[in-house]
Every structure is written in C-alpha cells, then in structure tokens.
Amino acid sequence: MSKLIVYLFFKCVHFYKYNAIAVEVLLGHGDCHVIIETDCKLNKEEIEDAIKRIAGNVDSNIRIVNQDIHLSNNQEGKIRCGDNGIFKGVPTSEEEKKLSAIAREIYGSYPYDGKYILDGEKLIICQSNxxxxxxKAIYPKAIINPLGYWTGGPDVDTGATNRKLGSDMGRAVTGGGLHGKDLSKTDVSVNIYAHLKAQKENREIEFSCAIGDETVDGRPYSDIVEIAREYINSIGGFEEFAKWGLI
Known part of the structure; x- marks a missing residue:
C-alpha cells in the first residue's frame, strides 16, 4: 500500500527528466505519514488525492523539505551515482515465477492484502477479505489462511516504504531499496540493471559503487539510468512497478 502511494507522486509531479526525490511513507491504522526530500515543486493536494484514492479515508501528514545540498550538487552537469551500496541480481527461478503468477491471479479477482509461500508442492495462501x-475451490491442495479469516488494509497493519525489500527482489536481497527514490539513485537504477543483466546472462550479478561515481559495470551511469527508465516504462510505469517489484 505505501509503495503505491510513493510512486503516484512521480505521476502527480510531472517530473522533468532528472529531477531528484526521496520519499518515505508510513501507512497504518488510519494515518499516512509522508516525508519528502526534493527540490521539485510538489502539489500537496495532488498527493493527498493519491493517498485517498489508494488508501481510502485516512488522515495524511505530508512534510516536504529541500534535498541535501551536497546530493543536489552531485547531479549538477552530469548524472552521477546518487548513493553507495552493493547491488545484486539473481536469475528468477521457476518457483518464483510460479509464485508470482499465483499472486497476480489472486489479486486480479481479490485486490486485497495477501501473503503467499511456495515450498516445492506446498502452497500456503494468506489472503485477506x-x-x-x-x-479452497480454486487451490484445493493449498493451505488457506491457517489462522482463519482476516481483514487487510490500512486499519490493521503498518508498513514503511522499503520494509518489504526481500519480496521485491526475490533472492537478490541487496543494498538500498527500490521504492521511494528517483532513478538517479543507485539503489533504484543499479538494482534494476543488475536484475536485468542476471536474467539475460542467467547468472548472479553483483556491483558496488559510491556517491559521485560516473561509471558502473564499465559504462556511463547515465546509460544505466536510461536502461532502468526504459524498463519502468515497459511495464506500465512506477505504479505497476510498485505493485510487483522486479518479479
């Protein structure tokens, strides 16, 4: 839920090509707290509308502050790495593909909170509402809601933007997080780049970089940002990316 709200900001703001933003969202129990670091001009009303569209009638607390001057200066004149980290890409396994397909199938008919576990032939489905x-009629061999019926949504759970990094990256749990930052940040673009290269070469990929680096994997960092941007566009934008992560 919180990740969807974060990436609506990108749609509301009408970003220029290289605007920088970092967002943190905490949503739960009827409240949505948003802290945004950016030099862009944002419209709070559009953000509030996005929150209500996705989360319903919750109280929103939005704070916007200027981005750190050193981070802003880092992008002056050239696209450079906007964060430090070690980033890993792993080929998606057949099990991960199967589990992703199950999650998408369920969500297509029942768009509520759910958690799914697949261990060989053992499938556990925890689906709200x-x-x-x-x-049970659809998945007769699965274990369905072992603790019983439960309700999902912003009234029963809280989550910060990057809390579910593992589910977004599959087995490639890595530095940084995919959600809440713009494409100039390495923990977005390099994570995506590493994932795509791992699928193409069918092997584990690992990169490291530091703030200010102008190249990663022997190529200009601006190229990697554009590869990540093309991927985001190919899957339907940041909101779709926020729904499903990289798998």
Missing part, C-alpha cells in the same frame, strides 16, 4: 472456501 475473502471466504476460505472460495480460495
């Missing part, structure tokens, strides 16, 4: 018998 649905009668267990409905899912």
């Amino acid at each position: 649905i009668d267990n018998e409905i899912l």
